[in-house]
Amino acid sequence: MYAHTTSKIALPSHLQPSSLSAALDSVPLQPVSFFSAGTEIYAQGEKAGAFYQIEFGAVRIYRLLADGRRQISAFHLAGETFGFEADTTHHFFAEAINATGVRVFRLTAGADMSRQLLPLALKGLTRAQEHLLVLGRQNAIERVAAFLVDMVERQGGLRQVELPMSRMDIGDYLGLTIETVSRVFTRLKDNGVIRLLNLRSIEILKQDVLQDMGE
Amino acid sequence: MYAHTTSKIALPSHLQPSSLSAALDSVPLQPVSFFSAGTEIYAQGEKAGAFYQIEFGAVRIYRLLADGRRQISAFHLAGETFGFEADTTHHFFAEAINATGVRVFRLTAGADMSRQLLPLALKGLTRAQEHLLVLGRQNAIERVAAFLVDMVERQGGLRQVELPMSRMDIGDYLGLTIETVSRVFTRLKDNGVIRLLNLRSIEILKQDVLQDMGE
DNA sequence: CGCCTCGTTGACTGAATTCAAACCCTGTGG
DNA sequence: CCACAGGGTTTGAATTCAGTCAACGAGGCG
Numbered sequence: 001m002y003a004h005t006t007s008k009i010a011l012p013s014h015l016q017p018s019s020l021s022a023a024l025d026s027v028p029l030q031p032v033s034f035f036s037a038g039t040e041i042y043a044q045g046e047k048a049g050a051f052y053q054i055e056f057g058a059v060r061i062y063r064l065l066a067d068g069r070r071q072i073s074a075f076h077l078a079g080e081t082f083g084f085e086a087d088t089t090h091h092f093f094a095e096a097i098n099a100t101g102v103r104v105f106r107l108t109a110g111a112d113m114s115r116q117l118l119p120l121a122l123k124g125l126t127r128a129q130e131h132l133l134v135l136g137r138q139n140a141i142e143r144v145a146a147f148l149v150d151m152v153e154r155q156g157g158l159r160q161v162e163l164p165m166s167r168m169d170i171g172d173y174l175g176l177t178i179e180t181v182s183r184v185f186t187r188l189k190d191n192g193v194i195r196l197l198n199l200r201s202i203e204i205l206k207q208d209v210l211q212d213m214g215e
Numbered sequence: 216m217y218a219h220t221t222s223k224i225a226l227p228s229h230l231q232p233s234s235l236s237a238a239l240d241s242v243p244l245q246p247v248s249f250f251s252a253g254t255e256i257y258a259q260g261e262k263a264g265a266f267y268q269i270e271f272g273a274v275r276i277y278r279l280l281a282d283g284r285r286q287i288s289a290f291h292l293a294g295e296t297f298g299f300e301a302d303t304t305h306h307f308f309a310e311a312i313n314a315t316g317v318r319v320f321r322l323t324a325g326a327d328m329s330r331q332l333l334p335l336a337l338k339g340l341t342r343a344q345e346h347l348l349v350l351g352r353q354n355a356i357e358r359v360a361a362f363l364v365d366m367v368e369r370q371g372g373l374r375q376v377e378l379p380m381s382r383m384d385i386g387d388y389l390g391l392t393i394e395t396v397s398r399v400f401t402r403l404k405d406n407g408v409i410r411l412l413n414l415r416s417i418e419i420l421k422q423d424v425l426q427d428m429g430e
Numbered sequence: 431c432g433c434c435t436c437g438t439t440g441a442c443t444g445a446a447t448t449c450a451a452a453c454c455c456t457g458t459g460g
Numbered sequence: 461c462c463a464c465a466g467g468g469t470t471t472g473a474a475t476t477c478a479g480t481c482a483a484c485g486a487g488g489c490g
Contacts (some may be wrong), residue, residue, distance in 0.1 A: 011473080166468070166469090167468075168469095178468085178469075178470095179469090179470080179471085183471080185469095186471085187471075
């Protein structure tokens with residue numbers, strides 16, 4: 001696994017440490033580890049004991065069934081934090097989607113981080129529960145719309161959105177096949193809701209329509 | 216809303232405060248509030264600021280879409296804790312499924328409960344993320360099997376399982392219709408995997424088969 | 431006893447998957 | 461500079477699993 005270390009990097013304004021991450025301001029700054037595209041950050045069953053803040057890049061958190069079916073439970077973008085566990089072992093896999101830099105905060109035996117971690121855990125819990133509604137009760141168009149709206153919001157509400165992940169990743173996040181994801185993108189394009197600039201970046205033409213679709 | 220107060224009640228052994236709840240041992244014991252079947256404990260949008268431990272009964276946590284579609288994100292049984300929020304407002308609804316007694320722990324401005332709440336939040340996060348796999352990637356039989364296995368485990372691994380909730384609730388938890396839930400129960404019955412003692416209690420005849428189905 | 435809700439069963443429909451083929455970026459090497 | 465891979469993506473046709481609509485059955489409560 002490719003991973004080495006460097007110093008702090010400047011981030012665009014909307015990627016600056018958020019109110020959530022601000023909770024970690026009191027913690028001594030850690031060096032940055034690099035992960036190239038597709039490399040594992042941790043695996044299910046591995047011993048846990050750290051959490052991770054993304055400096056740049058994107059990460060997918062997922063689980064597998066025995067026959068290879070995969071469910072991505074979350075994407076994490078620059079500025080976000082992930083990796084804390086209820087147990088002493090990881091219950092999920094974490095992989096870099098693209099070249100990614102993460103700050104690793106090791107949990108030392110003595111120090112109590114619960115005050116910093118609780119708001120992050122609660123935010124994650126709310127997000128997961130909201131995603132349950134999407135997977136349990138929304139159809140393909142609504143799922144993709146909800147995903148795009150979420151990506152827009154997390155990238156500062158700009159018209160143009162970068163999708164760091166493949167169609168396969170999007171499908172495995174939304175509980176759909178790549179074909180269905182592709183067909184929905186085409187449908188949104190034909191209806192003038194979005195415009196595909198290239199495979200990984202789209203322009204939102206009708207934000208309101210998208211918003212309504214994703215509820 | 217029907218809710219009044221009484222003193223502590225004895226619980227069967229497998230419903231005794233678990234290791235999780237044990238974290239609350241240091242907190243002064245609160246009186247018990249009663250909620251009759253179908254009554255609201257809190258609503259989405261309401262001001263949060265407490266958490267709840269179930270003495271007896273069962274609770275559903277859910278969200279609604281504008282057109283009435285409902286997704287139950289979690290069931291909580293006796294001994295379990297719920298209701299903490301990332302925000303100062305509730306993002307979900309909580310309702311008593313049956314006659315239910317809950318101990319309400321109000322979060323006071325000064326006291327810091329993060330040490331007690333973090334493990335509960337992390338456990339909830341793991342459960343929610345595992346449920347995402349069920350909703351995103353498993354078919355109807357697998358979903359019901361996973362649900363039954365979960366209920367068995369939470370009721371101490373006994374052969375006989377009580378289902379405090381209706382088929383509608385199960386459907387809204389598993390992202391299925393009541394008809395599909397009913398058909399799957401019938402299929403499991405016909406295959407000799409379970410036996411329906413009555414509508415709300417089933418006997419597990421082939422635990423291993425069920426386990427494999429739910430992955 | 432009879433109502434009324436909840437659950438089951440059946441026939442049909444439809445949205446998403448599966449299987450298969452074509453297309454198109456993006457990087458590589460001639 | 462252009463041809464050529466090769467992966468990822470799109471499109472099409474056929475299939476299937478769960479949903480919908482509708483009728484029937486069973487259990488619980490007044």
